[in-house]
Amino acid sequence: MSAGIPTKESIEAAHKLVMPYIHRTPVMTSQFLDNLCSAKLFFKCENLQKIGAFKARGGxxxxxxxSEEQLKNGITTHSSGNHAQAVAFAAAMVGAKAYIVMPENSPLVKINAVKGYGAEITFCKNTPEERERTVQEIIRxxxxxxxxxxNNYEVITGQATAAKELIEDVAEPLDAIIAPVGGGGLLSGTALxxxxFSPGxxxxxxxxEGAADAVLSFRSDKIEKAPYVNTIADGLLTYLGDKTFPIIKTYVTDILTVSDEEIIAAMRYLWERMKLVVEPSGAVSLAAILKNKxxxxxxxxxxxxxxGNVDLGKLPF
Amino acid sequence: MSAGIPTKESIEAAHKLVMPYIHRTPVMTSQFLDNLCSAKLFFKCENLQKIGAFKARGGxxxxxxxSEEQLKNGITTHSSGNHAQAVAFAAAMVGAKAYIVMPENSPLVKINAVKGYGAEITFCKNTPEERERTVQEIIRxxxxxxxxxxNNYEVITGQATAAKELIEDVAEPLDAIIAPVGGGGLLSGTALxxxxFSPGxxxxxxxxEGAADAVLSFRSDKIEKAPYVNTIADGLLTYLGDKTFPIIKTYVTDILTVSDEEIIAAMRYLWERMKLVVEPSGAVSLAAILKNKxxxxxxxxxxxxxxGNVDLGKLPF
Known part of the structure; x- marks a missing residue:
């Protein structure tokens, strides 16, 4: 287990470790969106990943x-959705018991998926304090x-494998990669x-905009909370951690904010033009590129x- | 131009010809659906094809x-949607003018896409006779x-390339391939x-069930119309042609019918579990497998x- 900021070697090792359990998701292109942006876009489709999200990698x-000793007592986490599925899925893969704490207002499709992997769910109120308290109880x-x-180096290292594959699978060197930021696990892994693997x-x-903590933290150089939290992108509500923030501060060029309207418009393009079921959080990166053409x-x-874990009964269009 | 039933060589030549213009669409799998069917399913994702459908290949x-001479006068067709887009797209690729006859009740998303490729649209009433009459007027x-x-051997040969890729991209030999049947262009190409390429x-x-002409024709050994036409699978309303029927009769093992309810349930699995935007016609094959587990x-x-060309404002769930 690595003890510090993930190294090149630890990301390579993580990739070998998770590869038998995950999809090498396709990198797709869209002539229509390229024309719209006057750029060449390469979409790494982690909505097509196991559990419907990149979080399978980190989990x-x-x-x-x-260790086997640790696995014997099971695994626990709290999550509004995709990380819950990731841990439930990964635990099932190794035959360990998973205890998942989920906010009581979690989307039904995510709750059912977690149950489908055989995890035990405990519901709690949707505040960071309540989630934390419930998890502590389970651990006791x-x-x-x-x-x-x-905020866990193994999770960050796992998430880093998505960008590693993207870099490997696009023949030409990329000028930029963009990922959404919630707690910063994916973003810090992507930046590493x-x-x-592609220093240029x-x-x-x-x-x-309705969960704009990372951009504030990035500018002020300390972890800040969002001034208000109100966005359709329900996977990005959390703020940065003491492990993700320093990596982001060092290796990320900029953080671009988008409105819910812009997120929904980008989501619609992904569904209508690319035929991909993408959740609002998953459309934030494209929204940011469209806004800054x-x-x-x-x-x-x-x-x-x-x-792509979205409740089909509650679509914004 | 081939004059008869497509040969192995003509399908190989067609594949080389169309390859620079199309996506080699991914073959995806789903553990969930494999478990549900107790089978191993390989999904050839032609919803991710250019124009959002396999018809780009045939067009x-x-x-x-x-010939250049023929291209100079332009191209025309009638279609309820995906073939219209295919011809408009293919015409744009070679710089030819496309005149597309579309039923006036065509989905807006399909009309807009055809316009987007620069084709000229003529609307008509949605009967085979009216479509035919309007096209003849354009030709004159x-x-x-x-x-x-x-009902065109070059179209059939083009559609055949989808199954060719599927066969090439799945490591193990397939026991079966299933495709939906409308006029039979894809089905006859798939069978060939x-x-x-995989005789076993x-x-x-x-x-x-609401457009069950092919199964009737298959059993009676002559081209028949459906007893009634009423289905959500709007891409499969037509009956077989004199070029597609003999191929289907010779090389297809069986035709399995499904209800609209079964189509919508299969569609929901594809959206929810595989994160793929699939139109009702595109879910018919999975529905047939689920029904005959x-x-x-x-x-x-x-x-x-x-x-995957579906109106997001008119989803059945």
Missing amino acids: LNAILSL ETGATFIHPF SAHY TKVYAGEP EQFQGQKIGIIITG | LNAILSL ETGATFIHPF SAHY TKVYAGEP EQFQGQKIGIIITG
């Missing part, structure tokens, strides 16, 4: 890094190992993979589509 | 097979070459590709997902 790497009772959704590639983040004109841009 | 092959006025949506693979068709148990089955 697997964290759990596959545990069972001795389960807590897997943080993002670009740094190690700049990394950007897309963030909802001039800045990215003529560039080759990798866009990480993070997930 | 391209037909148009790329025309312009000298354009008519590209039939399915299996015959030439049986080919099945899925057909909506026992028959296909333990088999390796290629499923052609034909298209």
Whole structure:
């Protein structure tokens, strides 16, 4: 288990470790969106990943890094959705018990998926304090190992493998890669993979205006909370951690905010033009590129589509 | 231009001809759906094809097979949607003018896409006679070459390339491939590709109960119309042609019918579990496998997902 900021070697090792359990998701292109942006876009389709989101990577790497002794007592986490599925899925892969704490207002499709992997769900109120308290209770009772959704180096290392594949699968060098930022697990992993495997590639983040903590933190140089939280991008509500923030501060070029309207418009393009079911959080990166077309004109841009776990009964269009 | 039933060589030549213009669409798998069917399913994702449907293949092959003289007068066709887009797209690729006759009740998303490729649209009433009459008028006025949506050997040969890729991209030999049947262009092409490139693979068709002409024709050994036409699978309303029927009769093992309810349930699985935007016609093959699980148990089955051009404002769930 690595003890510090993930190295090139630890990302390579993580990739070998998780590869048998995950899809090498396709990198897709769209002539229509290229024309719209006057750029060349490469979409890394992690909505087509196991569990419908990139989080399968981090969950697997964290759990596959545990000892047999630790696995025996099970695994626990709290999550509004995709990380919950990731941990439930990864635990099932290694035959360990998963105890998942989910906010009571989680989308039904995510709750059912977690149940489908055989995990035990405990519901709680949707505040960081309540989630934390419930997880602590489970740990006291069972001795389960807590897997943080993002502030965990094994999770960050696992998420880094998505950008590593993107870099490997696009023949030409990318000018930029953009990923959404919530707690920063994917973003910090993406920034490290670009740094190690494609040093000429700049990394950007897309963030909802209604959960704009990372951009504030990035500018003020300390972890800040969002001034208000109100966005359709329900996967990006959390703020940065003490492990993700320093990596982001060092290796990310800029954080670009987008409105919910812009997120929904980008989502619609992905559904209508690319035939991909993408959740709002997964459309934030494209929204940020569409909003800043001039800045990215003529560039080759990798866009990480993070997930597709959306309630079909509650679509914004 | 070939004059008879497509040969192995003509399908190989067509594949080389269209390849620079199309996506080699991914073959995807789903653990969830494999478990549900107790089979191993390989989904050929032609919803991710250019124009959002396999019809780009047939349209391209037909148009790329025309002489410069013919291209000068333009191309015309009638279609409820995907073939219209295919011809408009292929015409744009070779710089020819496209005159497209569309039923006035065509989905808006399809009309807009055809316009987007620069084609000239003429609307008509949605009867075979009216479509035919309008196309004949265009031919008289312009000298354009008519590209039939399915009863055309170059179109059939183009559609055959989808199954050819599927066969090439699945490491193990397939026990079966299933495609939906409307006019039979894709189905006859699929049957020929299996015959030439994977002779041990049986080919099945899925057909909506509400447009069940092919199954009737298959049993009675002559081209029949459906007893009634009423289905959500709006891409499969037509009946077989004198070029597609003999191929289907010779090389297809069986035609399996499904209800609209079964089509919508399969569509929901594809959206929710595989994160793919698939139109109702595109879900018919999976619906047929789900309905006949026992028959296909333990088999390796290629499923052609034909298209994803659906009006997001009019979803059945």
